[in-house]
Amino acid sequence: MLNSKIINWYEFNKRDLPWRNTSDPYKIWISEIMLQQTQVVTVVDYYLRFINSFPSISALASANEQEVLNHWQGLGYYSRARNLHSAAKSIKDNYKGVFPDSFDEIIKLKGIGVYTASAISAFAFHLPYAAVDGNVYRVLSRLFGVSESTSSPKGKKEFQALADELMADAPPHIYNQAIIEFGALQCTAKNPDCEVCPLQAQCFAYINKQQDVLPAKKKKVKVIDRFFYYLYIYNDTRFLLQQRGERDIWRNLFEFPLIEADNKIELVDLINSEAWETLLKDIKVEVTERKITKTHKLSHQNLHIEFVHVRIENYEFEKFKSLISVDKEVAMNYPMPKPIEMYLAGK
Numbered sequence: 298m299l300n301s302k303i304i305n306w307y308e309f310n311k312r313d314l315p316w317r318n319t320s321d322p323y324k325i326w327i328s329e330i331m332l333q334q335t336q337v338v339t340v341v342d343y344y345l346r347f348i349n350s351f352p353s354i355s356a357l358a359s360a361n362e363q364e365v366l367n368h369w370q371g372l373g374y375y376s377r378a379r380n381l382h383s384a385a386k387s388i389k390d391n392y393k394g395v396f397p398d399s400f401d402e403i404i405k406l407k408g409i410g411v412y413t414a415s416a417i418s419a420f421a422f423h424l425p426y427a428a429v430d431g432n433v434y435r436v437l438s439r440l441f442g443v444s445e446s447t448s449s450p451k452g453k454k455e456f457q458a459l460a461d462e463l464m465a466d467a468p469p470h471i472y473n474q475a476i477i478e479f480g481a482l483q484c485t486a487k488n489p490d491c492e493v494c495p496l497q498a499q500c501f502a503y504i505n506k507q508q509d510v511l512p513a514k515k516k517k518v519k520v521i522d523r524f525f526y527y528l529y530i531y532n533d534t535r536f537l538l539q540q541r542g543e544r545d546i547w548r549n550l551f552e553f554p555l556i557e558a559d560n561k562i563e564l565v566d567l568i569n570s571e572a573w574e575t576l577l578k579d580i581k582v583e584v585t586e587r588k589i590t591k592t593h594k595l596s597h598q599n600l601h602i603e604f605v606h607v608r609i610e611n612y613e614f615e616k617f618k619s620l621i622s623v624d625k626e627v628a629m630n631y632p633m634p635k636p637i638e639m640y641l642a643g644k
């Protein structure tokens with residue numbers, strides 16, 4: 298049976314990851330959400346810190362949003378943290394604080410889709426749900442020679458049926474871990490290790506030399522360029538922050554006052570811009586430094602970021618009514634977008 302070959306491979310090759318040593322649905326849930334857009338090596342430390350600070354559903358539900366976001370700082374895609382927090386409150390209110398134990402209830406929680414509901418159902422409750430993430434999709438596509446993409450409903454259905462069939466009556470918690478790990482370590486996107494693969498004899502892609510063709514490539518999404526000019530307005534002990542709004546990237550996170558331009562502009566044009574004038578009207582300033590950083594890439598946006606240092610006198614801080622004057626010592630308590638956090642850490 299193909300599934301027992303995958304499970305045997307797993308027993309010899311699996312990594313020792315902290316969320317694999319538990320059947321607590323809460324911990325499995327946290328790990329699955331963190332792993333959605335982040336690599337395993339990065340997640341381990343974040344996961345341990347998060348579980349340490351919020352060891353239970355009730356601890357997470359009682360925390361305030363800023364605390365939760367602070368633990369997410371650097372992982373990106375902050376809506377994941379907000380959804381976790383909101384779902385924890387809903388478990389507390391609607392399920393007496395006990396994680397629901399059926400797929401149909403799990404999938405109702407905020408931020409949980411078919412894959413995550415299947416994974417939690419299988420890992421924590423040993424229910425017969427085959428989880429199809431990017432790793433599983435790649436393995437199935439190559440193994441069975443399926444060129445349909447998972448972005449279409451037809452493709453999703455086809456891969457789900459294949460995954461269910463392959464799992465058959467194997468123990469769901471082991472089989473799912475095994476095939477996900479197999480995709481992550483053996484049947485990798487680039488250079489799959491076919492020469493020592495236990496599925497070689499049955500693998501369509503190997504037999505037909507189609508490893509580079511399968512799975513079908515996703516259509517490229519249009520990426521836009523944005524030009525951010527951050528003003529680090531400071532003196533010896535303090536600097537200014539503002540909170541981002543609801544409708545853009547980095548929702549509600551804290552950042553330096555920002556001037557966004559339609560394209561790259563020179564410092565002199567920035568200083569003469571209307572936005573600069575509005576922000577720094579009647580303030581005595583000294584521009585001390587300008588730093589251009591690497592382009593920060595998000596899934597649909599390239600952010601070209603520059604930091605301009607603007608020194609002001611202590612008494613001037615009071616004039617910025619809508620901005621927050623922050624003590625440098627405690628600035629890291631504010632959840633911030635990664636480029637700001639990295640910038641401050643490197644200062």
Ligand code: SF4
Binds near residue numbers: 439489501503
């Ligand atoms: S033979 Fe190669 S392509 Fe096929 S399952 Fe194994 S690693 Fe993947």
